[in-house]
Every structure is written in C-alpha cells, then in structure tokens.
Amino acid sequence: MAIKLNDWNYLSTADKDAVIAFLTRNCKIDLESPAGQVTNQSGVYPIADGTTSGGNPMKYGDEYRIYINSLNNCPPFLQGECKTAPSPYEARIGGNEAIVAIMRYGNFRVGNN
Numbered sequence: 001m002a003i004k005l006n007d008w009n010y011l012s013t014a015d016k017d018a019v020i021a022f023l024t025r026n027c028k029i030d031l032e033s034p035a036g037q038v039t040n041q042s043g044v045y046p047i048a049d050g051t052t053s054g055g056n057p058m059k060y061g062d063e064y065r066i067y068i069n070s071l072n073n074c075p076p077f078l079q080g081e082c083k084t085a086p087s088p089y090e091a092r093i094g095g096n097e098a099i100v101a102i103m104r105y106g107n108f109r110v111g112n113n
Contacts, residue, residue: 002095003081008102011077018075020106024113028067028089029103031110044110064099067092 011019031044067089068074071082078093085092093099102108 003078003093003098004095005097005101007077008098015075015077016105019077019102022073022075022078023066023068023102023106023108026069028069028112029099029108029110030065030067032063032065034061062096063094064096064103065092065094066099066102 008016033044067085068078068082068091069089071090074082074091081093081095082091083093106113
C-alpha cells in the first residue's frame with residue numbers, strides 16, 4: 001500500500017506540521033519517470049522503456065518515493081506505510097499524490113530534504 005492523498009487532506013494542520021518536521025533533514029525524495037518523459041530536473045531517475053513480464057509498459061507515469069533515514073518519533077500518518085528500504089535508509093514510503101502534496105506543503109524537492 002501507500003500513503004493516500006485523502007488521508008493527508010484530512011490531517012489537521014498540527015499533524016501535517018508534525019509530518020513535515022519529522023521529514024525535514026530526515027528524508028530523501030526520489031522520482032522515477034519513464035525514459036521518454038525524463039526532464040533535466042536533478043534527482044530524476046529514468047526507467048527504461050519496455051514491458052513487464054505481464055506485457056504491460058514498465059511505467060505509466062512518475063513514481064515518487066520517500067526514503068527515511070531514521071524512524072525515531074515517526075508520526076502515525078507515516079508509520080503504517082513504512083516498507084523496508086535499501087541501506088542506508090530505515091524505511092521507504094510510496095504514494096505519488098500524497099507525496100506531491102507533502103512536497104508542496106513542506107516546500108520539499110526531489111533529493112535530500
């Protein structure tokens with residue numbers, strides 16, 4: 001699963017602020033885009049064109065992920081969606097629409113925040 005935009009929208013301002021405070025200096029946001037859509041934006045990783053084993057295109061659009069350095073004091077909004085992440089990160093979270101909303105709210109960018 002992934003964090004949901006509706007869940008983010010229903011958070012109180014205090015809860016949203018807690019999420020932003022937790023992620024500040026504690027996360028990296030990655031963006032993967034289909035190879036034909038990659039811009040010159042720093043930190044965007046191209047996904048090669050091709051098909052999955054099921055015959056579907058590899059990616060239909062942009063895919064955002066939040067990589068978290070430390071889960072100490074993780075807000076409840078994020079806790080249930082934390083997945084195992086590659087070292088050196090403790091967790092990874094997906095959810096394109098919610099991540100974009102978090103980025104706007106916290107003035108975050110792709111890369112380290």
